[in-house]
Amino acid sequence: MKRQINYFLSLCALVLILASCQDEVTSTYTYRTMLPVYLEMSDVRARIIAPEPPQALENPGKIYIYGDYLLVNEPTKGIHILDNTNPANPINLNFIPIEGNIDLAVNDEMLYADNYADLLVFDLSNLGNIRLVKRVEDVFLSQYVHETGQIITFKDTVITTDAPYFTGRPEWGWLVSSDMGFRANFSAASQSYGTGGSLARFTLMSGHLYAVDEYTLRVFDVEDPKDPQFIKPIDLGWGIETIFPFQEKLFIGSNRGMHIYDASTPSSPTRMSVFEHVMACDPVVVNEEHAFVTLRTGNTCWNGVNELQVVDITNPYNPTLKKAYPMQNPHGLGLAGDYLYLAEGNHGLKSFDVSDVMNIDQNQLEFLRDMKSVDLIPGPKSLIVIGPDGVCQFDYSQPNRLRKLSCIQVSNPIVIN
């Protein structure tokens, strides 16, 4: 019994020693951010750009339809070229590696693509021998530091830091917040999917290439497709997101409203009006009488609403809201005749007959809830829809009965929120 008491007392002592330990608390804060990466433009220009064998689509950005071909941008990395002769079976042909590439456009067999500060021109007349034919230097200056000849880019990164106390989260310091970084770089790239798409930032009209970044419209004369000439930048204000050309007018979507520019003098567009709305993300498509604008909430536009607005633009100097329809989380949209196709983010894909703009909600033709989507392009052969499942194509000869033709899988699908 004595031995048992000894055991008991020693174990009690052990327990007391253990119990004297303090609670251990460790706090960490993990966040997405963009680390600045400085590049010498002279180094970027010195690198030889040559087409490479086809590569799997990783995280597609913009899409451009060019004849029987689909050009798919891989944000900041380059451009995939796919043979889309048969939309049910697109074939990946090759990949053009272009650092810093965000947007593209094709004009008479000439591919225009941005390469950080420069505009590149590739000759696509022979896809077996794609050649870089021209470099227009120092035209996209939002990331460019003239004095040093450096480009500041941002590498998306996840950082975990120790945060010893709940209220002691690390300061941003020299890091860029994730919202800012992605808005400036990745998001700008991946939310726009090419000319013809409502989220494009490059567009061609009347022998001119128009490119928008967050603040500026840049105008290029491309009368000679092989030899683009930079004409001038036009300040637009902040929050510029998309550009859509229609009948010598440019409809520029910003998160504060829709700008209408008269481009009847293509080299010098002039502002006609600004249709203002609450702060929201807003791609635009138009026809002769109406502009269809989707507003949605988002990181850059928290105060926004989720709705489709129909704006009367018969007098482009005085656009007026005709009607607004509540939506779930509308992203990109596309117009084909009287039919409007609308990407509802995680909620799916909708099609409407918009011949009667006052009763669009009564004329919803189809709602594919399982087709999550962020943007779409009604192409000549198929409706191309971009979403987390990849790049999918639909036969839309019957707008009320979309038929899936194919989906190109991507290795790192986007997440819609």
Add this chain to the structure above:
Amino acid sequence: MKLRIFCLIICFFFSWVSSLAQEKIYFTQNEIGLLFGKGEEQWDGSSERRVDFTLQTFHGAWIGKKQVIGFSAGLDQYDDISLIPLAMGWRGFLGKSGRPQFFGGLDLGASTALLEKKVRTEWQESWYEGGAMVSPSLGVRFPSKQGQSSLSFTLAYKRQELTYFEGALNGGGIIFPNNIGDIPDGFNSIFRRETIFHSLVFRAGLMF
């Protein structure tokens, strides 16, 4: 052959159960008590003592005259956070039955924060998750005069993990690439506060 083995197992099982039944098969211990600990060190080196409420129920089967194995469940209240510990347990006794006995125990398992609700606002979401739990214990029991039950007093050490998460929601518009680090989908950032509670536990209860 299979039938013979099956019959042998059945015979063995019933002979074992009947041997257990001669004494007692099931064992139950219900306890209530307090958790004593010291909170995290503050910036000035001080720390607050904490005293929290705990209760535990253990259910097991005798695997001999001196040992019991089974499962335990309970409720541990740390300030305003409730944890439910679920564990596999062992109890061993010293001394003659019918007299006061010392006993030792070990509970190994995990805690869950099921009782804590997720809080979601337009901007963020916060929630708790439990973690591993281990608790060695020592005690003494005093049998009643009839011998059917005992009063028990337990002194134990309990190590219990709890993590608080607070994530900034990724708003409706920004589209991020997937698989980016260990931030869950739908969030821009995540704050994790992992706490390991080290407590001295005193419980009183009844054994049956």
